[in-house]
Amino acid sequence: MDTDGSDGPHGSPRSPGDDTTTQADLTSTSSDPESASGSESDDDDVSNTSGRSSKEESARHSSENDPTPNESESDPVHHSSENDPTPNELENDPTPNELENDPTPDESEMSIEEMLLEFDEQNGLIRDRSLLDPNYVVEEDRIVGRDNQLQEVTKMLRVALGDNRPPNLFLYGPSGTGKSLITKAVCHNISRICESRDIDFGTVEVNCQDLDTLGVAVYELTQQAAEEAGVDVEVPKHGVATKEKWDELYRIVNEHFDSVVFVLDELDMLVGRRDKQDPAFSRLLYQLSRAGANDDLTAYISVVAISNDTKMMDSVGSRAVSSFTPEDVHFDDYDANQLQAILRRRQDSFHEGVLDEDVIPLAAAFAAQTHGDARKAIDLMRVAGELAEREGDDRVRETHVRAAQAKVEKNRVLEVVRGISTQKKLCLYATAAVAAQTADGAARSTTGYRVYQYLTDAIDAEQYHQETYVNKMKELTTYSLVDFERRSHGPSSGMFLEFHFAERPDTILETLREDSRIEMVSEDGVQSVVEAQIQNQT
Protein backbone atom coordinates (compact mmCIF):
# COMPACT_ATOMS: atom_id res chain seq x y z
CA MET A 1 0.00 0.00 0.00
CA ASP A 2 1.14 3.46 -0.72
CA THR A 3 2.06 5.01 2.57
CA ASP A 4 2.86 8.34 1.08
CA GLY A 5 -0.67 9.37 0.57
CA SER A 6 -0.40 9.49 -3.16
CA ASP A 7 -3.59 9.87 -4.99
CA GLY A 8 -4.25 6.60 -6.71
CA PRO A 9 -4.35 6.17 -10.44
CA HIS A 10 -3.76 9.79 -11.16
CA GLY A 11 -0.69 9.80 -9.09
CA SER A 12 1.45 8.26 -11.75
CA PRO A 13 1.89 10.40 -14.79
CA ARG A 14 2.36 8.12 -17.67
CA SER A 15 2.91 10.15 -20.77
CA PRO A 16 5.78 8.23 -22.28
CA GLY A 17 7.52 11.07 -24.04
CA ASP A 18 7.18 13.45 -21.23
CA ASP A 19 9.86 12.68 -18.75
CA THR A 20 12.67 14.85 -19.91
CA THR A 21 13.15 17.90 -22.00
CA THR A 22 13.81 16.35 -25.34
CA GLN A 23 15.12 18.09 -28.37
CA ALA A 24 11.66 17.83 -29.84
CA ASP A 25 10.30 19.45 -26.75
CA LEU A 26 12.58 22.40 -27.11
CA THR A 27 12.11 22.89 -30.78
CA SER A 28 8.54 21.87 -31.41
CA THR A 29 5.80 24.33 -31.97
CA SER A 30 2.17 23.72 -31.31
CA SER A 31 2.10 20.04 -32.12
CA ASP A 32 4.66 19.05 -29.49
CA PRO A 33 4.90 15.43 -30.54
CA GLU A 34 5.55 12.93 -27.83
CA SER A 35 7.95 10.18 -28.55
CA ALA A 36 6.24 6.85 -28.94
CA SER A 37 7.52 4.48 -26.34
CA GLY A 38 8.79 1.16 -27.52
CA SER A 39 8.31 0.02 -31.06
CA GLU A 40 6.63 -3.31 -30.94
CA SER A 41 6.30 -4.88 -34.28
CA ASP A 42 2.79 -6.03 -33.56
CA ASP A 43 1.36 -2.73 -32.65
CA ASP A 44 -0.65 -1.01 -35.20
CA ASP A 45 -1.07 1.69 -32.70
CA VAL A 46 -1.58 5.23 -32.47
CA SER A 47 -1.46 8.24 -30.39
CA ASN A 48 -4.12 10.45 -31.68
CA THR A 49 -4.24 14.06 -30.73
CA SER A 50 -7.96 14.11 -31.27
CA GLY A 51 -8.23 11.53 -28.53
CA ARG A 52 -6.66 13.96 -26.13
CA SER A 53 -8.52 16.93 -27.34
CA SER A 54 -11.78 15.73 -25.95
CA LYS A 55 -10.08 15.36 -22.61
CA GLU A 56 -8.88 18.89 -22.96
CA GLU A 57 -12.41 20.07 -23.41
CA SER A 58 -13.60 18.10 -20.45
CA ALA A 59 -15.80 19.81 -17.97
CA ARG A 60 -14.00 21.45 -15.15
CA HIS A 61 -15.18 20.59 -11.66
CA SER A 62 -14.73 23.88 -10.04
CA SER A 63 -13.51 24.05 -6.52
CA GLU A 64 -14.29 27.69 -5.98
CA ASN A 65 -17.85 27.00 -4.91
CA ASP A 66 -16.84 24.54 -2.26
CA PRO A 67 -17.82 24.03 0.42
CA THR A 68 -21.45 24.85 -0.39
CA PRO A 69 -23.45 26.64 2.29
CA ASN A 70 -25.26 23.42 2.91
CA GLU A 71 -22.08 21.54 3.47
CA SER A 72 -20.62 24.16 5.72
CA GLU A 73 -23.73 24.27 7.90
CA SER A 74 -23.27 20.75 9.02
CA ASP A 75 -19.58 21.01 8.97
CA PRO A 76 -17.86 21.57 12.28
CA VAL A 77 -14.75 22.83 10.59
CA HIS A 78 -16.60 25.98 9.75
CA HIS A 79 -17.86 26.74 13.19
CA SER A 80 -14.80 28.64 14.21
CA SER A 81 -12.36 30.43 12.05
CA GLU A 82 -9.67 28.65 13.98
CA ASN A 83 -10.66 25.37 12.44
CA ASP A 84 -11.30 26.64 9.00
CA PRO A 85 -9.10 24.91 6.46
CA THR A 86 -8.02 28.09 4.77
CA PRO A 87 -4.91 28.03 2.63
CA ASN A 88 -3.19 30.53 4.90
CA GLU A 89 -3.54 28.41 7.92
CA LEU A 90 -2.26 25.42 6.09
CA GLU A 91 0.96 27.25 5.45
CA ASN A 92 1.46 27.75 9.15
CA ASP A 93 0.85 24.17 9.99
CA PRO A 94 3.68 21.94 10.93
CA THR A 95 4.79 20.04 7.88
CA PRO A 96 5.00 16.27 8.11
CA ASN A 97 8.76 16.62 7.98
CA GLU A 98 8.80 18.74 11.05
CA LEU A 99 6.64 16.21 12.77
CA GLU A 100 8.84 13.36 11.72
CA ASN A 101 12.11 15.04 12.57
CA ASP A 102 11.13 16.17 15.98
CA PRO A 103 11.40 13.23 18.34
CA THR A 104 10.68 13.93 21.96
CA PRO A 105 13.78 13.89 24.19
CA ASP A 106 12.69 10.56 25.64
CA GLU A 107 12.52 8.92 22.25
CA SER A 108 15.95 10.05 21.24
CA GLU A 109 17.38 8.26 24.25
CA MET A 110 15.64 4.98 23.46
CA SER A 111 17.39 2.04 21.86
CA ILE A 112 16.07 0.67 18.58
CA GLU A 113 14.71 -2.35 20.40
CA GLU A 114 12.92 -0.19 22.95
CA MET A 115 11.32 1.85 20.21
CA LEU A 116 10.24 -1.29 18.36
CA LEU A 117 8.79 -2.85 21.46
CA GLU A 118 7.05 0.34 22.45
CA PHE A 119 5.39 0.43 19.04
CA ASP A 120 4.45 -3.19 19.44
CA GLU A 121 2.76 -2.40 22.73
CA GLN A 122 0.83 0.47 21.24
CA ASN A 123 -0.29 -1.85 18.48
CA GLY A 124 -0.83 1.21 16.35
CA LEU A 125 -4.03 3.17 15.90
CA ILE A 126 -5.12 1.60 12.63
CA ARG A 127 -6.94 -1.68 13.12
CA ASP A 128 -7.66 -2.69 9.53
CA ARG A 129 -5.55 -1.09 6.83
CA SER A 130 -7.37 -2.73 3.95
CA LEU A 131 -10.38 -0.49 4.60
CA LEU A 132 -8.15 2.48 3.83
CA ASP A 133 -6.69 0.96 0.66
CA PRO A 134 -8.17 2.67 -2.41
CA ASN A 135 -8.21 -0.57 -4.43
CA TYR A 136 -9.97 -2.69 -1.83
CA VAL A 137 -13.57 -3.43 -2.73
CA VAL A 138 -15.51 -2.68 0.44
CA GLU A 139 -18.67 -4.51 1.45
CA GLU A 140 -21.93 -3.18 0.14
CA ASP A 141 -23.01 -1.65 3.45
CA ARG A 142 -19.98 0.62 3.36
CA ILE A 143 -20.98 2.12 0.02
CA VAL A 144 -22.92 5.34 0.49
CA GLY A 145 -24.41 7.97 -1.76
CA ARG A 146 -24.33 5.97 -4.98
CA ASP A 147 -27.73 4.29 -4.81
CA ASN A 148 -28.81 5.35 -8.29
CA GLN A 149 -25.62 4.29 -9.99
CA LEU A 150 -25.55 1.03 -8.07
CA GLN A 151 -29.11 0.29 -9.12
CA GLU A 152 -28.60 1.24 -12.74
CA VAL A 153 -25.42 -0.80 -13.17
CA THR A 154 -26.92 -3.77 -11.33
CA LYS A 155 -30.13 -3.75 -13.35
CA MET A 156 -28.30 -3.52 -16.63
CA LEU A 157 -25.73 -6.21 -15.92
CA ARG A 158 -28.03 -8.63 -14.13
CA VAL A 159 -29.37 -10.00 -17.40
CA ALA A 160 -26.13 -11.97 -17.40
CA LEU A 161 -27.79 -14.13 -14.75
CA GLY A 162 -30.36 -15.26 -17.30
CA ASP A 163 -29.59 -16.34 -20.79
CA ASN A 164 -29.11 -12.88 -22.23
CA ARG A 165 -26.43 -10.46 -23.31
CA PRO A 166 -26.10 -7.45 -20.99
CA PRO A 167 -25.87 -4.03 -22.67
CA ASN A 168 -22.59 -2.14 -23.04
CA LEU A 169 -22.08 0.62 -20.47
CA PHE A 170 -20.21 3.90 -20.38
CA LEU A 171 -19.48 5.05 -16.81
CA TYR A 172 -18.10 8.55 -16.59
CA GLY A 173 -17.36 11.15 -13.93
CA PRO A 174 -14.53 12.77 -12.02
CA SER A 175 -11.80 11.01 -10.14
CA GLY A 176 -12.69 9.22 -6.90
CA THR A 177 -16.45 9.18 -7.44
CA GLY A 178 -16.91 5.43 -7.13
CA LYS A 179 -16.89 4.27 -10.77
CA SER A 180 -14.40 1.45 -10.25
CA LEU A 181 -15.85 0.51 -6.87
CA ILE A 182 -19.44 0.21 -8.10
CA THR A 183 -18.43 -1.80 -11.16
CA LYS A 184 -16.34 -4.21 -9.13
CA ALA A 185 -18.99 -4.58 -6.42
CA VAL A 186 -21.70 -5.43 -8.97
CA CYS A 187 -19.48 -7.83 -10.93
CA HIS A 188 -18.40 -9.64 -7.75
CA ASN A 189 -22.02 -10.21 -6.85
CA ILE A 190 -22.96 -11.44 -10.31
CA SER A 191 -20.00 -13.82 -10.20
CA ARG A 192 -21.09 -15.20 -6.85
CA ILE A 193 -24.67 -15.82 -7.95
CA CYS A 194 -23.59 -17.27 -11.31
CA GLU A 195 -21.33 -19.70 -9.51
CA SER A 196 -24.27 -21.02 -7.53
CA ARG A 197 -26.29 -21.37 -10.75
CA ASP A 198 -23.60 -23.11 -12.71
CA ILE A 199 -23.23 -20.27 -15.20
CA ASP A 200 -19.64 -19.64 -16.33
CA PHE A 201 -19.52 -15.89 -15.84
CA GLY A 202 -16.23 -14.00 -16.04
CA THR A 203 -15.14 -10.44 -15.36
CA VAL A 204 -12.16 -9.44 -17.46
CA GLU A 205 -10.89 -6.20 -16.08
CA VAL A 206 -8.02 -4.04 -17.26
CA ASN A 207 -6.87 -0.62 -16.18
CA CYS A 208 -5.77 1.18 -19.32
CA GLN A 209 -3.69 3.75 -17.51
CA ASP A 210 -0.38 2.04 -18.14
CA LEU A 211 -1.16 0.44 -21.47
CA ASP A 212 0.56 2.23 -24.32
CA THR A 213 -0.86 0.57 -27.37
CA LEU A 214 -3.74 -1.51 -28.67
CA GLY A 215 -1.52 -4.60 -28.90
CA VAL A 216 -0.51 -4.26 -25.26
CA ALA A 217 -4.14 -3.77 -24.25
CA VAL A 218 -5.34 -6.86 -26.13
CA TYR A 219 -2.60 -8.93 -24.55
CA GLU A 220 -3.57 -7.64 -21.12
CA LEU A 221 -7.21 -8.58 -21.75
CA THR A 222 -6.10 -12.03 -22.88
CA GLN A 223 -4.01 -12.46 -19.78
CA GLN A 224 -6.82 -11.38 -17.50
CA ALA A 225 -9.26 -13.71 -19.26
CA ALA A 226 -6.78 -16.58 -18.89
CA GLU A 227 -6.35 -15.81 -15.21
CA GLU A 228 -10.10 -15.72 -14.67
CA ALA A 229 -10.41 -19.06 -16.47
CA GLY A 230 -7.41 -20.55 -14.66
CA VAL A 231 -5.49 -21.32 -17.86
CA ASP A 232 -2.32 -20.08 -19.56
CA VAL A 233 -2.03 -17.64 -22.45
CA GLU A 234 -0.67 -19.44 -25.48
CA VAL A 235 0.67 -16.51 -27.50
CA PRO A 236 3.82 -14.57 -26.65
CA LYS A 237 3.53 -11.02 -25.38
CA HIS A 238 5.91 -9.59 -27.95
CA GLY A 239 6.70 -10.18 -31.57
CA VAL A 240 3.32 -11.38 -32.81
CA ALA A 241 0.61 -9.52 -34.67
CA THR A 242 -2.22 -8.05 -32.62
CA LYS A 243 -4.61 -10.27 -34.62
CA GLU A 244 -3.07 -13.36 -33.00
CA LYS A 245 -3.65 -11.90 -29.58
CA TRP A 246 -7.28 -11.22 -30.46
CA ASP A 247 -7.69 -14.81 -31.64
CA GLU A 248 -6.22 -16.09 -28.39
CA LEU A 249 -8.59 -13.89 -26.41
CA TYR A 250 -11.59 -15.20 -28.38
CA ARG A 251 -10.41 -18.78 -27.91
CA ILE A 252 -10.09 -18.47 -24.13
CA VAL A 253 -13.40 -16.66 -23.74
CA ASN A 254 -15.30 -19.06 -26.00
CA GLU A 255 -13.85 -22.17 -24.40
CA HIS A 256 -14.32 -21.15 -20.79
CA PHE A 257 -17.23 -18.76 -20.40
CA ASP A 258 -20.94 -18.44 -21.05
CA SER A 259 -20.90 -14.75 -20.37
CA VAL A 260 -18.17 -12.14 -19.89
CA VAL A 261 -18.15 -8.52 -18.79
CA PHE A 262 -15.09 -6.66 -20.07
CA VAL A 263 -14.28 -3.76 -17.78
CA LEU A 264 -12.06 -1.19 -19.49
CA ASP A 265 -11.13 1.14 -16.65
CA GLU A 266 -9.63 4.58 -17.40
CA LEU A 267 -10.17 3.82 -21.04
CA ASP A 268 -9.50 7.38 -22.21
CA MET A 269 -5.85 6.84 -21.23
CA LEU A 270 -5.42 4.25 -23.98
CA VAL A 271 -4.56 6.72 -26.70
CA GLY A 272 -1.91 4.66 -28.48
CA ARG A 273 0.39 6.13 -31.09
CA ARG A 274 -0.35 9.19 -33.10
CA ASP A 275 -0.01 7.88 -36.60
CA LYS A 276 -3.48 6.34 -36.76
CA GLN A 277 -6.73 8.02 -37.47
CA ASP A 278 -8.63 6.70 -34.45
CA PRO A 279 -7.27 6.58 -30.91
CA ALA A 280 -6.48 3.09 -29.63
CA PHE A 281 -9.46 3.09 -27.23
CA SER A 282 -11.78 3.63 -30.15
CA ARG A 283 -10.33 0.67 -32.05
CA LEU A 284 -10.48 -1.49 -28.94
CA LEU A 285 -14.16 -0.68 -28.43
CA TYR A 286 -14.90 -1.32 -32.08
CA GLN A 287 -13.22 -4.69 -32.21
CA LEU A 288 -14.56 -5.95 -28.92
CA SER A 289 -18.14 -4.96 -29.57
CA ARG A 290 -17.99 -6.19 -33.17
CA ALA A 291 -16.57 -9.53 -32.03
CA GLY A 292 -19.58 -9.80 -29.72
CA ALA A 293 -21.95 -9.13 -32.61
CA ASN A 294 -20.42 -11.56 -35.12
CA ASP A 295 -19.32 -15.10 -34.39
CA ASP A 296 -15.78 -14.39 -33.16
CA LEU A 297 -17.11 -14.44 -29.63
CA THR A 298 -19.80 -17.00 -28.97
CA ALA A 299 -20.11 -16.15 -25.26
CA TYR A 300 -22.40 -13.27 -24.33
CA ILE A 301 -20.20 -10.27 -23.88
CA SER A 302 -20.74 -6.81 -22.49
CA VAL A 303 -18.22 -3.99 -22.44
CA VAL A 304 -18.09 -1.53 -19.54
CA ALA A 305 -16.01 1.50 -20.49
CA ILE A 306 -14.99 3.77 -17.59
CA SER A 307 -13.57 7.25 -17.99
CA ASN A 308 -12.94 10.56 -16.22
CA ASP A 309 -13.50 12.29 -19.46
CA THR A 310 -17.15 13.10 -19.99
CA LYS A 311 -16.51 13.74 -23.65
CA MET A 312 -14.51 10.64 -24.40
CA MET A 313 -17.27 9.23 -26.55
CA ASP A 314 -16.99 12.26 -28.86
CA SER A 315 -13.61 11.05 -30.00
CA VAL A 316 -14.72 7.47 -30.51
CA GLY A 317 -14.83 6.94 -34.25
CA SER A 318 -18.18 6.49 -35.95
CA ARG A 319 -17.60 2.80 -36.70
CA ALA A 320 -16.97 2.10 -33.03
CA VAL A 321 -19.91 4.23 -31.90
CA SER A 322 -22.32 2.28 -34.04
CA SER A 323 -21.15 -1.08 -32.77
CA PHE A 324 -20.59 -0.07 -29.13
CA THR A 325 -23.77 2.01 -28.39
CA PRO A 326 -23.52 2.06 -24.59
CA GLU A 327 -25.95 3.01 -21.85
CA ASP A 328 -24.51 6.01 -20.00
CA VAL A 329 -24.14 6.17 -16.22
CA HIS A 330 -22.97 9.44 -14.74
CA PHE A 331 -21.01 9.77 -11.48
CA ASP A 332 -21.02 13.17 -9.83
CA ASP A 333 -18.62 14.79 -7.33
CA TYR A 334 -19.39 14.03 -3.70
CA ASP A 335 -20.22 16.90 -1.35
CA ALA A 336 -18.71 17.20 2.14
CA ASN A 337 -21.70 15.45 3.75
CA GLN A 338 -21.43 12.44 1.48
CA LEU A 339 -17.68 12.28 2.05
CA GLN A 340 -18.27 12.36 5.80
CA ALA A 341 -20.74 9.49 5.48
CA ILE A 342 -18.22 7.49 3.42
CA LEU A 343 -15.53 8.03 6.05
CA ARG A 344 -17.86 7.22 8.96
CA ARG A 345 -18.62 3.85 7.42
CA ARG A 346 -14.92 3.13 7.53
CA GLN A 347 -14.05 4.55 10.93
CA ASP A 348 -13.76 1.02 12.27
CA SER A 349 -10.54 0.83 10.27
CA PHE A 350 -9.21 2.52 13.44
CA HIS A 351 -9.33 1.14 16.96
CA GLU A 352 -12.36 2.26 18.86
CA GLY A 353 -12.29 5.78 20.23
CA VAL A 354 -8.95 6.86 18.76
CA LEU A 355 -10.36 9.28 16.20
CA ASP A 356 -10.95 12.77 17.55
CA GLU A 357 -14.36 14.17 16.74
CA ASP A 358 -13.01 16.70 14.25
CA VAL A 359 -11.00 14.25 12.19
CA ILE A 360 -13.70 12.98 9.82
CA PRO A 361 -15.43 16.33 9.21
CA LEU A 362 -12.11 18.02 8.52
CA ALA A 363 -10.86 15.31 6.14
CA ALA A 364 -14.21 15.44 4.32
CA ALA A 365 -14.09 19.25 4.10
CA PHE A 366 -10.58 19.22 2.65
CA ALA A 367 -11.51 16.58 0.08
CA ALA A 368 -14.69 18.47 -0.85
CA GLN A 369 -12.75 21.69 -1.28
CA THR A 370 -10.41 20.27 -3.85
CA HIS A 371 -12.58 17.98 -5.94
CA GLY A 372 -15.15 16.04 -3.94
CA ASP A 373 -12.99 12.97 -4.35
CA ALA A 374 -13.61 10.01 -2.01
CA ARG A 375 -10.13 8.66 -2.68
CA LYS A 376 -8.63 11.86 -1.35
CA ALA A 377 -10.87 11.81 1.74
CA ILE A 378 -9.84 8.23 2.52
CA ASP A 379 -6.18 9.03 1.83
CA LEU A 380 -6.35 11.92 4.27
CA MET A 381 -7.80 9.76 7.00
CA ARG A 382 -5.17 7.08 6.43
CA VAL A 383 -2.21 9.47 6.28
CA ALA A 384 -3.47 11.31 9.38
CA GLY A 385 -3.57 7.96 11.19
CA GLU A 386 -0.10 7.05 10.02
CA LEU A 387 1.33 10.39 11.12
CA ALA A 388 -0.28 10.01 14.54
CA GLU A 389 1.11 6.47 14.83
CA ARG A 390 4.55 7.61 13.85
CA GLU A 391 4.48 10.33 16.47
CA GLY A 392 3.46 7.79 19.05
CA ASP A 393 0.27 9.71 19.74
CA ASP A 394 -2.60 7.74 21.23
CA ARG A 395 -5.20 9.59 19.17
CA VAL A 396 -5.65 10.93 15.66
CA ARG A 397 -6.19 14.66 15.96
CA GLU A 398 -7.17 17.59 13.80
CA THR A 399 -3.50 18.59 13.54
CA HIS A 400 -2.74 15.21 11.97
CA VAL A 401 -5.40 15.78 9.33
CA ARG A 402 -3.94 19.18 8.52
CA ALA A 403 -0.47 17.73 8.26
CA ALA A 404 -1.89 14.91 6.11
CA GLN A 405 -3.55 17.44 3.82
CA ALA A 406 -0.23 19.22 3.29
CA LYS A 407 1.48 15.91 2.63
CA VAL A 408 -1.15 14.44 0.31
CA GLU A 409 -1.37 17.66 -1.66
CA LYS A 410 2.38 17.96 -1.97
CA ASN A 411 2.66 14.34 -3.07
CA ARG A 412 0.05 14.73 -5.73
CA VAL A 413 1.77 17.76 -7.16
CA LEU A 414 5.15 16.06 -6.91
CA GLU A 415 4.00 13.02 -8.80
CA VAL A 416 2.67 15.12 -11.65
CA VAL A 417 5.64 17.43 -11.73
CA ARG A 418 8.29 14.72 -11.46
CA GLY A 419 7.55 13.39 -14.91
CA ILE A 420 7.23 16.56 -16.97
CA SER A 421 9.64 18.48 -19.17
CA THR A 422 11.29 21.75 -18.11
CA GLN A 423 9.18 23.61 -20.64
CA LYS A 424 5.98 22.24 -19.15
CA LYS A 425 7.25 23.13 -15.71
CA LEU A 426 7.79 26.71 -16.85
CA CYS A 427 4.28 26.89 -18.29
CA LEU A 428 2.84 25.44 -15.11
CA TYR A 429 4.90 27.72 -12.88
CA ALA A 430 3.84 30.85 -14.77
CA THR A 431 0.17 29.86 -14.65
CA ALA A 432 0.24 28.86 -10.98
CA ALA A 433 2.04 32.13 -10.13
CA VAL A 434 -0.90 34.03 -11.64
CA ALA A 435 -3.51 31.82 -9.94
CA ALA A 436 -1.77 32.36 -6.60
CA GLN A 437 -2.40 36.11 -6.87
CA THR A 438 -5.95 36.33 -8.16
CA ALA A 439 -8.89 36.50 -5.79
CA ASP A 440 -10.72 33.58 -7.38
CA GLY A 441 -7.63 31.44 -8.01
CA ALA A 442 -8.15 31.63 -11.79
CA ALA A 443 -5.32 32.31 -14.23
CA ARG A 444 -5.96 33.64 -17.72
CA SER A 445 -3.88 32.14 -20.47
CA THR A 446 -3.02 35.60 -21.81
CA THR A 447 -1.65 36.70 -18.44
CA GLY A 448 0.06 33.36 -17.79
CA TYR A 449 1.83 33.63 -21.11
CA ARG A 450 3.37 37.02 -20.23
CA VAL A 451 4.72 35.53 -17.01
CA TYR A 452 5.99 32.51 -18.97
CA GLN A 453 7.87 34.92 -21.26
CA TYR A 454 9.43 36.58 -18.23
CA LEU A 455 10.51 33.20 -16.85
CA THR A 456 12.04 31.94 -20.06
CA ASP A 457 13.93 35.25 -20.46
CA ALA A 458 15.14 35.04 -16.90
CA ILE A 459 16.69 31.59 -17.32
CA ASP A 460 17.53 31.99 -20.97
CA ALA A 461 15.35 29.07 -22.07
CA GLU A 462 13.70 28.62 -25.41
CA GLN A 463 10.49 30.62 -25.64
CA TYR A 464 7.44 29.08 -27.24
CA HIS A 465 4.59 30.88 -28.93
CA GLN A 466 1.46 31.50 -26.93
CA GLU A 467 -0.35 28.73 -28.78
CA THR A 468 2.24 26.20 -27.67
CA TYR A 469 2.13 27.47 -24.11
CA VAL A 470 -1.64 26.96 -24.18
CA ASN A 471 -1.25 23.48 -25.66
CA LYS A 472 1.20 22.49 -22.99
CA MET A 473 -1.15 23.68 -20.29
CA LYS A 474 -3.99 21.79 -21.95
CA GLU A 475 -1.90 18.64 -21.95
CA LEU A 476 -1.39 19.04 -18.23
CA THR A 477 -5.16 18.75 -17.69
CA THR A 478 -4.69 15.00 -18.18
CA TYR A 479 -3.40 14.77 -14.63
CA SER A 480 -6.45 16.44 -13.07
CA LEU A 481 -4.18 18.99 -11.44
CA VAL A 482 -5.36 21.82 -13.62
CA ASP A 483 -8.50 22.42 -15.61
CA PHE A 484 -9.69 25.16 -17.91
CA GLU A 485 -12.67 26.96 -19.33
CA ARG A 486 -12.94 29.08 -22.42
CA ARG A 487 -13.76 32.67 -21.58
CA SER A 488 -14.25 36.03 -23.13
CA HIS A 489 -14.72 39.36 -21.40
CA GLY A 490 -16.64 41.23 -24.03
CA PRO A 491 -16.10 41.46 -27.77
CA SER A 492 -13.01 43.67 -27.49
CA SER A 493 -11.00 41.38 -25.22
CA GLY A 494 -11.04 38.27 -27.40
CA MET A 495 -11.09 34.68 -26.24
CA PHE A 496 -8.79 33.24 -23.65
CA LEU A 497 -8.61 30.17 -21.46
CA GLU A 498 -9.04 30.41 -17.75
CA PHE A 499 -7.06 27.86 -15.76
CA HIS A 500 -8.00 26.59 -12.32
CA PHE A 501 -5.96 24.35 -10.09
CA ALA A 502 -7.22 21.38 -8.12
CA GLU A 503 -4.53 21.95 -5.50
CA ARG A 504 -3.27 25.18 -4.01
CA PRO A 505 -1.13 27.13 -6.49
CA ASP A 506 1.36 27.85 -3.70
CA THR A 507 2.04 24.15 -3.28
CA ILE A 508 2.65 23.86 -7.01
CA LEU A 509 5.06 26.81 -6.97
CA GLU A 510 6.88 25.49 -3.95
CA THR A 511 7.26 22.07 -5.55
CA LEU A 512 8.41 23.45 -8.89
CA ARG A 513 11.04 25.58 -7.19
CA GLU A 514 12.79 22.34 -6.32
CA ASP A 515 13.87 22.33 -9.98
CA SER A 516 17.27 24.01 -10.03
CA ARG A 517 16.53 26.06 -13.15
CA ILE A 518 13.32 27.46 -11.77
CA GLU A 519 14.94 28.07 -8.44
CA MET A 520 17.26 30.53 -10.18
CA VAL A 521 14.40 32.93 -10.87
CA SER A 522 13.75 35.53 -8.19
CA GLU A 523 10.40 34.97 -6.48
CA ASP A 524 9.96 38.70 -5.96
CA GLY A 525 10.67 39.32 -9.61
CA VAL A 526 7.96 36.89 -10.65
CA GLN A 527 5.55 38.33 -8.14
CA SER A 528 5.94 41.88 -9.42
CA VAL A 529 5.52 40.75 -13.03
CA VAL A 530 2.39 38.84 -12.04
CA GLU A 531 0.97 41.83 -10.20
CA ALA A 532 1.64 44.15 -13.11
CA GLN A 533 0.12 41.72 -15.60
CA ILE A 534 -2.98 41.17 -13.50
CA GLN A 535 -3.46 44.94 -13.34
CA ASN A 536 -3.19 45.07 -17.12
CA GLN A 537 -6.03 42.61 -17.58
CA THR A 538 -9.06 44.22 -19.14
Ligand SMILES: Nc1ncnc2c1ncn2[C@@H]1O[C@H](COP(=O)(O)OP(=O)(O)OP(=O)(O)O)[C@@H](O)[C@H]1O
Ligand atom coordinates in the same frame (compact mmCIF):
# COMPACT_ATOMS: atom_id res chain seq x y z
N1 LIG B 1 -19.89 5.81 -2.56
C1 LIG B 1 -18.81 5.34 -1.96
N2 LIG B 1 -18.89 4.72 -0.78
C2 LIG B 1 -17.78 4.24 -0.16
N3 LIG B 1 -16.55 4.34 -0.66
C3 LIG B 1 -16.40 4.96 -1.84
C4 LIG B 1 -17.51 5.48 -2.55
N4 LIG B 1 -17.07 6.03 -3.70
C5 LIG B 1 -15.75 5.87 -3.72
N5 LIG B 1 -15.33 5.22 -2.61
C6 LIG B 1 -13.94 4.86 -2.30
O1 LIG B 1 -13.12 5.90 -2.79
C7 LIG B 1 -11.99 5.40 -3.48
C8 LIG B 1 -12.03 5.83 -4.92
O2 LIG B 1 -13.15 5.25 -5.56
P1 LIG B 1 -13.07 4.63 -7.04
O3 LIG B 1 -11.75 3.97 -7.20
O4 LIG B 1 -14.27 3.84 -7.29
O5 LIG B 1 -13.10 5.99 -7.87
P2 LIG B 1 -13.16 6.18 -9.45
O6 LIG B 1 -14.41 6.95 -9.75
O7 LIG B 1 -12.95 4.90 -10.13
O8 LIG B 1 -11.93 7.17 -9.64
P3 LIG B 1 -10.87 7.25 -10.87
O9 LIG B 1 -11.59 7.92 -11.97
O10 LIG B 1 -9.80 8.11 -10.31
O11 LIG B 1 -10.43 5.86 -11.15
C9 LIG B 1 -12.03 3.89 -3.28
O12 LIG B 1 -11.29 3.57 -2.14
C10 LIG B 1 -13.51 3.60 -3.04
O13 LIG B 1 -13.66 2.46 -2.23
Ligand SMILES: [Mg+2]
Ligand atom coordinates in the same frame (compact mmCIF):
# COMPACT_ATOMS: atom_id res chain seq x y z
MG1 LIG C 1 -11.31 4.13 -11.14
